[in-house]
Amino acid sequence: MKWLYERAHTHRDKLFLNELTYGDVLDLTIATAKRLAPHLRGESRIALWAENSVSMAIHVFALSALGIETVLLNTNLTEREVSEQMISTGVSTLLMSEKMAQVLRTQKGTYDIEIIDVSTYEYSHSQVDRQYLCFSTCIDTDFKAISPMHIDGDVEDSTDCESNLNWNPCDETVFCIINTSATTGKFKSVPVRWSQIEAHVKASAKVLGVEEEDNWLVVLPMFHVSGLSIILRTLYNGTRATIREKFSEQVVLDALKTEEVTIVSLVPTVLQRIVERIQAPTLRAILLGGEFIPMPLLQECVRRNLPVYKTYGMSETFAQSTTFNVQNYPHKLASVGYPLEGVTIEIRNPDEEGVGEVWISSPMLMKGYLNKESIKGAFNTDDIGYVDEDGFLYLLNRRKDIIISGGENIYPKEVEDVLYGMDGILECAVIPVSDPKWGQVPVLCVVTTHTEKDIVDYLLNRLAKYKVPKRIVYYDTLPKNGMGKILRQELINKVERA
Incomplete structure (x- = not known):
């Protein structure tokens, strides 16, 4: 979390998340860590179940500062699936938003379940098999009554905070764990380390560029790498993000029109429904990925001069591995892009036309799935494709499809x-x-x-x-x-x- 600590010093009064400045977010992160600490004594990993919100981002930051790994859970999961993922990842504490706490109670069929509100300072951690905690997504501005920051030196111990906060984790520290494929089959857990994140945000900044007034609209889920990576790119770049709870066509169109948004990440099914209605004079980039993109949609974007950056990536590589601006390469529309800095694409077992298995190696690549063998060298994406003479990657399909x-x-x-x-x-x-x-x-x-x-x-x-x-x-x-x-x-x- 060194970026948050540093940005609060260099950009203290600049907007970061919605209407909160970098200074506000750091103050709230420290206060949130202070309120979480008594409930999480002895915990090294917990699960977080929450919809997009500024409060969710602050709780993720606070958990990191406390040295706790966060397992991010899909908000579409059932209570049974949540329980299964908690067991698989070895966590006993579930921290959730008030909305997801209501879902839990409803699905369990009981309102007698004990869910502790972390806004209380009471120590609540007991020797039980499972602990349920919840937080409000409404920002409590009274949170800011905390001890002074020490920007220029190490964070000092304080009687005001029951845990030493770590603002400079080592590269191999796990920031979060993202579960993949939970809605379509047996999930796998991807530990995301700070070394991956730092490599990603630097490479992404080079290919997308950074401007002082950048404001990234976040409508993709923050429990997924697509939404989370936006928050971390924004933090690294010292720019701004506008978070919305979830996607709807009107939410996106309104934000593009009125929120001075300059960048947005979308999936093709979303862009296809709104492409003819986009009015965004300040928009400089639409990062488009997440699934195969219909050629007519790309052609329409080129015709409308929309600044689409086609991208390919996955949780295992912490988002982007390849990206390109379709306006600059209209003859490459079928491609998924050129590798980001540090990324190597290899086609193994090619046929006579050069089509084969897509393998990736990069500093953004995970070390291995949780509780599985470590990856040695390149990673098999399970995609089938080829690389052209200019180094652009083309995907034909997922191998399983x-x-x-x-x-x-x-x-x-x-x-x-x-x-x-x-x-x-x-x-x-x-x-x-x-x-x-x-x-x-x-x-x-x-x-x-x-x-x-x-x-x-x-x-x-x-x-x-x-x-x-x-x-x-x-x-x-x-x-x-x-x-x-x-x-x-x-x-x-x-x-x-x-």
């Missing part, structure tokens, strides 16, 4: 990209379904008013026959997670059961 039908490889992304070129296709996903003759066949899940014949005729004119979906299933909307990603496994399960 490839459909093998009668010995032929079918890349769902290729079919989806073609289909998005058809007017009136709002959403689509091509999924594998078991077939006794072919092993698997492609099935199209789609949101549109086009008839099946229209769709099939359109695809047959553009794709080999074996790539054309054998069935079409219509939806009013496709299921998505909190990031806006289409839940393919849920679609597979529904279609297989039908």
